Amino acid sequence: MNGKKLKVVHYLNQFFGQIGGEEKAEIGFVVKAGPIGPGLALQRALGEKADVVTTVICGDNYFSKNPEQAGEEGLKLIEPYHPDLFFAGPAFAAGRYGVACGGICKAVGERLEIPVITGMYPENPGVDMYRKYAYICKTGNSARNMAESISHMTRLAFKLISGEQGAHLVSRENLPGPGEYDYFSRIILRNEYTDKTAAERSVEKLLAKLRGEPFESEVILPKFERVAPPPPIKDLHACEIILVSDGGLVPKGNPDGLSGRGNLRWTTYEIDTFLPENFKSSDYEIAHTGYFPVQILEDPNRLVPVDIMRELIKEGKIGRLHPHFFSTSGNATVSRRCAEMGDEMGEEIKKRGVEAVILTST
Amino acid sequence: MTREALMRLEIQSIDIHDLKPGAKTYAKDRVLYVNCKELEEILLKDRRIKSVDIHFVYPGDRVRIVNLMDVVQPRCKIDKVEADFPGFIGKMQIAGSGRTRSLRGITVLVSNPCSNRKYSALLDMSGVVAEMSRYGKMKHISIAPTMADGTEERDFEDAVKIAGLKAAVYLARATEGQPVDEVEVYELDPPSLNKKSDLPRVAYYYQLYSPQHDHIGISDPCFYGTDVRNLTPTIIHPNEVLDGGVVGAHTIRALDTYTIQNHGVIKELYQRHGKDLIFAGVVCGVANMEPVTRSRQAMMASSLVKNVLGADGVVLTKIHGGLPHVDLALVAEECEKLGVKTAIFIQPLVSYGTLADTLLFNAEAVNLIITVGATMERIKIPLDADRFLGGTADTKIYCPDPIIQHAGDPVIDVEQFLMAGVHDHLGGANIIVKEY
Numbered sequence: 082m083n084g085k086k087l088k089v090v091h092y093l094n095q096f097f098g099q100i101g102g103e104e105k106a107e108i109g110f111v112v113k114a115g116p117i118g119p120g121l122a123l124q125r126a127l128g129e130k131a132d133v134v135t136t137v138i139c140g141d142n143y144f145s146k147n148p149e150q151a152g153e154e155g156l157k158l159i160e161p162y163h164p165d166l167f168f169a170g171p172a173f174a175a176g177r178y179g180v181a182c183g184g185i186c187k188a189v190g191e192r193l194e195i196p197v198i199t200g201m202y203p204e205n206p207g208v209d210m211y212r213k214y215a216y217i218c219k220t221g222n223s224a225r226n227m228a229e230s231i232s233h234m235t236r237l238a239f240k241l242i243s244g245e246q247g248a249h250l251v252s253r254e255n256l257p258g259p260g261e262y263d264y265f266s267r268i269i270l271r272n273e274y275t276d277k278t279a280a281e282r283s284v285e286k287l288l289a290k291l292r293g294e295p296f297e298s299e300v301i302l303p304k305f306e307r308v309a310p311p312p313p314i315k316d317l318h319a320c321e322i323i324l325v326s327d328g329g330l331v332p333k334g335n336p337d338g339l340s341g342r343g344n345l346r347w348t349t350y351e352i353d354t355f356l357p358e359n360f361k362s363s364d365y366e367i368a369h370t371g372y373f374p375v376q377i378l379e380d381p382n383r384l385v386p387v388d389i390m391r392e393l394i395k396e397g398k399i400g401r402l403h404p405h406f407f408s409t410s411g412n413a414t415v416s417r418r419c420a421e422m423g424d425e426m427g428e429e430i431k432k433r434g435v436e437a438v439i440l441t442s443t
Numbered sequence: 444m445t446r447e448a449l450m451r452l453e454i455q456s457i458d459i460h461d462l463k464p465g466a467k468t469y470a471k472d473r474v475l476y477v478n479c480k481e482l483e484e485i486l487l488k489d490r491r492i493k494s495v496d497i498h499f500v501y502p503g504d505r506v507r508i509v510n511l512m513d514v515v516q517p518r519c520k521i522d523k524v525e526a527d528f529p530g531f532i533g534k535m536q537i538a539g540s541g542r543t544r545s546l547r548g549i550t551v552l553v554s555n556p557c558s559n560r561k562y563s564a565l566l567d568m569s570g571v572v573a574e575m576s577r578y579g580k581m582k583h584i585s586i587a588p589t590m591a592d593g594t595e596e597r598d599f600e601d602a603v604k605i606a607g608l609k610a611a612v613y614l615a616r617a618t619e620g621q622p623v624d625e626v627e628v629y630e631l632d633p634p635s636l637n638k639k640s641d642l643p644r645v646a647y648y649y650q651l652y653s654p655q656h657d658h659i660g661i662s663d664p665c666f667y668g669t670d671v672r673n674l675t676p677t678i679i680h681p682n683e684v685l686d687g688g689v690v691g692a693h694t695i696r697a698l699d700t701y702t703i704q705n706h707g708v709i710k711e712l713y714q715r716h717g718k719d720l721i722f723a724g725v726v727c728g729v730a731n732m733e734p735v736t737r738s739r740q741a742m743m744a745s746s747l748v749k750n751v752l753g754a755d756g757v758v759l760t761k762i763h764g765g766l767p768h769v770d771l772a773l774v775a776e777e778c779e780k781l782g783v784k785t786a787i788f789i790q791p792l793v794s795y796g797t798l799a800d801t802l803l804f805n806a807e808a809v810n811l812i813i814t815v816g817a818t819m820e821r822i823k824i825p826l827d828a829d830r831f832l833g834g835t836a837d838t839k840i841y842c843p844d845p846i847i848q849h850a851g852d853p854v855i856d857v858e859q860f861l862m863a864g865v866h867d868h869l870g871g872a873n874i875i876v877k878e879y
Contacts, residue, residue, distance in 0.1 A: 251575060251859065252822050256879045266878040270794045270801070270817050272859070272866075273877045279788060280707035280870030283758045283813045284645070287786035288719055290811050291643040291756045299875060300789065300812040303799035335845045342843045343793040343819060368845065370561075371655075371765070413765040413819075415796035 087131035087242065090159050091120045092169035092185045094178045097224075098138030106177075108140035110151075112158055122228055123168060126235040135162050137185075144181035151181070152188030159189055166238050167193070169215075171200025171230045172207060174222035183211025190214055196241035200230045203265075212265045216241065219263050237262045249274055268417070303416075314437050323403035323430055324352075326441045327411030328377065328384040329369030339368035339410045345418050347409035347426060355406060356387045371412035372443045384441055403435050411442065452629040452682040453542045455521070457621050459549045462499055462582045470618040475549065477584065482613055486588065491602035493591040498832055500552065500583040504568040507828035508585055509838045509850045511564040511863055512600070513553040513607050513691050514578060514699040517546040519615035527612045528687040530668025531605055538667075539629075539682025544615050547624070550578060550701055551614065552863075553607030554587040554833025555600060555693075560658055562841050564695035565850070566863045570827030576864035577872075578701075586610055587833045597661050600693050604664075608690065608700070629682050629713055631722055644723040646754035646783075647708055648744060648774055649684070652692065653730035653767045663692040676728035676744035678751065681709045684725065696763035697790075697818045697859075697866035707871030708758050723752040728774065730767035737770055745777035756784040760869055763818065763860060765792055765803055772804030779808035790868070791817040791876055798878055814876035815868060818860035819843075825854050 095105040097118045116124045116133035124133045137158055144151040159167070167189045169182035179201050186197035191214065200218040201208050208217055216237055220230040240257045247255050251272035259266040277285070282299075289296040314320050331339055332355065337348040350356075365381050367374035382388040390402045407426055411419065430438060458473060465476025479497045486495045500506055520526040521542040525534040552566065566578055573579030588606050590599045654662050654672045662670035667688055683689065684706055691699040709725070716722040726747045731737040748754045757778050761771045768789060775785040789812055791801035798814065831838070836851025841861060848855050859865050866872055 251816075251865065251874060252820060253571070258877070259879060266797070268795065268797055269879050270791050270796065270798065270820075270876050271879045272817050272820050272874050275873050275875040278707055278711075278871055278873050279813050279815045279867075279875070280711040280758075282875070283708065283786040283788065283811075283870060284711050284715060284720070286811055286813070287645065287756045287758060287784060288643065288715075290784045290786070291645075296811060298810055298812045299814045300798040300802060302807065302810060302812075303797075303802060303805075305805055338845055340843045340845070343795075345795065370843070413792040415793045415800045416802075417796040417800040418793075 087165040088162060089127065089131045089133045089166045089168060090162050090164040091116065091123055091133050091136045092155070092167070092182065093118060093120070093136055093138050094181060095138060095140045098136065100138060106140045106142040109143050110155055110158055111138045112136070113138065119171070119227055119231065122231045123235065126232050130239070131166065134164070139181060141175070141177035141181055144184060145177040148180055148184035152184040155185045156188040156192055160193065164193070165195060166242060167195055167197045168234060168238070169197070169199040171218065171220045171227070171234065172205060173200070173220050173224060173226070174202040174205055176206050179205035179207025180210060183207040183215055183217070186215035187211055196238055198234045198238050200234050208265050213268050216267070217265045219265065233263050237264060317399050318397060319400045320436045321401040321403055321434070322390065322399055322437045322439060323405070323407065323435045324385050324387065324390070324439050324441070325407040325426060326385050327409050328441065328443045329367045329410035329412070330377065330381050330384050330408055331366055331368050333364050333366050335366055335368050339408070341368050341370040341410065342412045344368065344410040344412065344414055347407055347422050349405045349407050352387055352402065352404055352406050356381055356385060358391070369410045369412050369443065384443065386441065403433065450540050450631060450680050450682050452539050452686055454545050454627045454629070454685070455542060455623040456545045456547050456625040456627070457618050458547045458624045459582070459618070462549055462584065464499065468613070468617040470621050473621070475546070475614065475618065477614065482610060485609060485613060486586065486606045489602050489606065491591050491594045491599050492588040492606060494589050495606065496587040496832070498585045500568055500585050500832070502568055502573065502580055502582070504830070505828045506568050506830040506832060507850055508552050508554060508566045508832045509563065509834035509840070510554045510556050510558045510587070511552060511566055511695055511833060512555045512558070512603055512693055513695065514701040514863055515551045515553065515607050515611040516701045516704045517549060517551060517611045517614035518687070518704065519544050519612045528608045528690065531664070531690065532608050532612065535667065537683065538688035539680050539686040543686055544618065546615055546618060549582045549584070549614070551607050551610045552583045552585040553603060554585065555603045556587050556834050557590045557599060559596060560694060562656070562694050562696065562861060564861045564863050565840065565857070567824070567828055571822070571824050572862050576862060578864035584610065584614070585832045597659065601664060604690070604693060629685060631681060631713070631716065640721055642719065642721050643755040644753055645712060645720045646723040646748045646752045646757045647681070647712060647725045648748060648757050648759040649725055649727040650759070650761050650767055650771050651689065651727045651729055653762045653764055654732060655730065655764055655766045656694070658693070665690050665692050671729050674727070674729045676726055676740055676747055678747055679725050679727055681713065681722070681725050684709055695861070695863050697816065698763065698868045699863060702867050702869055702871060705871060707867060707869045708760055711870070712758070723754040726752065730762060730764070730770040732766070737773060741770070741773040741777045744774045745781055745783070748778055749781040749783050754783055756786070758786045760788045760815070761790065763790065763868060768803045772806060772809055775809045776804070776806040785809060786811045786813055788813050788815045788868070788870065790815050792819055794820050798876065815870060816866040816872060816874040817876045818866045819858045821856060821858055823854050823856050826852065
């Protein structure tokens with residue numbers, strides 16, 4: 082932070098932007114100069130260090146109906162101001178406003194690569210949707226907490242823009258602690274230096290556990306949900322089946338860049354070109370470092386059983402094979418991302434009208 | 444009836460402040476002078492080695508050491524012959540009793556410049572890595588043997604490993620007569636169930652190895668000269684671990700011989716022995732590739748912990764990787780079933796998600812989890828070196844993304860477990876994993 086004043090753009094909904102109440106929730110984007118409403122408190126908290134140059138306002142319904150598109154639209158209005166910092170809300174417990182604050186933060190943060198800060202009440206649906214993309218400060222559930230919330234948001238913003246090295250982190254990144262700065266963690270993990278070694282912590286905590294005293298696990302066990310199996314397929318003869326595999330089968334050169342470990346992506350390949358009957362084993366590679374892929378590289382049908390499916394179609398046992406195959410690499414991929422990829426694939430499969438999936442793993 | 448402990452290990456530490464080349468190898472006033480020619484001759488006695496590069500490396504040197512296979516603390520036995528790293532260079536005898544000299548402040552860095560492995564570790568003596576690594580502040584002798592014609596790849600890897608151990612012993616021997624800075628005594632009676640004490644009995648389960656990354660399908664020797672791929676869970680004395688019975692595998696994955704010589708959990712249990720707890724002993728086992736074997740081994744390990752060592756609690760540490768995570772959790776679950784309270788080390792495998800997301804098991808009883816480090820956390824390292832040891836600027840540096848990068852690139856993107864001396868699977872590092 083040098084002597085230059087930072088430029089701040091602030092996002093508000095129609096209500097806080099002083100355009101109107103629920104009756105104006107359909108209104109599109111409006112840009113006003115300087116701070117407005119909560120922006121005045123924001124300006125006070127920023128003091129001499131930064132100026133709220135512009136306030137961008139949008140109706141809650143307009144934004145939340147299509148957050149991706151609205152985010153893009155808002156970004157175009159914000160970009161010309163070249164802000165150093167971006168604030169939205171805070172949205173408190175207001176659901177649509179939370180989605181809008183999160184959505185606009187996501188668009189601005191990703192494109193302009195500046196700190197984006199908003200504030201929400203824990204139950205706001207915007208928290209889970211956007212915590213990955215924005216620093217969302219924890220707030221109370223209503224505007225009664227405005228001044229306090231804004232002061233948390235600015236404190237966090239100044240920390241983010243400070244350019245300090247995070248000496249407490251092995252990576253030295255300047256990442257403020259979610260506890261210390263009162264924001265919802267962005268669902269990333271970082272190695273942090275600590276006074277006690279892992280050995281000291283383990284023995285100390287184990288002794289507490291043995292004495293029947295309270296002890297603090299460094300990981301709280303997750304609650305896994307049970308997934309009910311879908312009903313069986315009644316008529317396989319008329320059914321279209323898609324093949325999905327997490328074995329990391331990709332064309333030579335791995336054009337979609339699946340990672341061999343900790344992969345977070347999935348992709349699709351057209352079966353007729355990807356795995357024709359007269360395939361050449363030299364055309365493939367395995368983006369998966371967790372198993373010995375020699376046999377699969379010799380015959381990729383052993384991972385993605387297209388050959389068997391073709392036979393079954395000829396025999397009339399199944400209706401069709403979906404012309405695309407979904408490929409991903411499941412090796413030390415975090416369960417959260419697995420669930421997300423499952424949702425993404427499931428949605429796509431449904432959209433394509435496919436009735437059944439065969440998942441092959443390694 | 445009183446008697447002396449059968450396993451009494453005395454480690455005499457000598458602080459070495461400087462390393463210098465010399466006409467002979469000796470120590471004076473905490474400076475270790477090394478006759479590199481003599482060391483070279485010793486290492487070249489192994490016919491699998493054609494030549495060996497030996498260099499001194501100091502903090503602040505703009506040097507990057509690559510193809511790093513091991514880091515060894517110079518140590519030698521004082522009162523026993525042919526007893527150093529038994530099974531590797533010494534004769535087959537039980538490690539862990541008698542007197543051992545240990546040099547502090549210096550190590551032997553062992554590189555295999557002929558390595559074909561996907562993973563190989565590195566150390567920089569300046570810049571980011573030097574700041575992060577405990578080895579960044581120490582002085583080192585870097586050795587890098589090259590392969591003699593006609594040597595098998597895996598056979599050569601064993602030769603490199605052994606060269607590192609030999610060099611470590613050679614350096615320690617040269618400091619005879621130097622004043623000792625600290626004496627530590629590790630003394631533990633054989634476990635006895637009958638001994639009356641109000642203190643809880645705490646055992647240690649040591650997952651020694653995982654065969655999942657075996658290079659060309661062969662396991663690395665790490666236990667009295669042999670590999671432990673098919674090891675049935677067994678009981679060893681903790682001193683055997685500290686005193687050369689166990690060494691690092693052929694790749695540094697947040698673990699090397701130095702780390703084992705200074706084993707975090709074993710030293711911690713020793714320190715509290717007789718005060719807060721009774722150190723009930725060590726059970727070691729390996730990660731298993733096959734589910735039935737895994738269940739059998741987990742059952743046997745838990746039985747040793749409970750029924751043979753009579754432990755009330757157990758600390759469990761893992762080797763690098765996902766499969767070992769699953770395997771270790773099963774051992775912990777079996778221990779809890781038998782009423783043994785557990786503290787289990789885990790290593791989140793990715794930096795995305797919550798801590799809970801990174802668990803690879805679902806066992807309610809395994810409820811005390813220690814995050815030893817997200818060892819696969821990525822970091823971008825700007826090049827600060829103008830010299831490369833153990834390889835060249837063209838040596839490949841592993842990245843899980845489909846990109847090819849080299850040691851001499853302006854920036855490399857690496858996972859922290861490949862940076863020697865940053866993480867420690869045995870609990871010796873001051874690192875915890877937090878959500879951000």
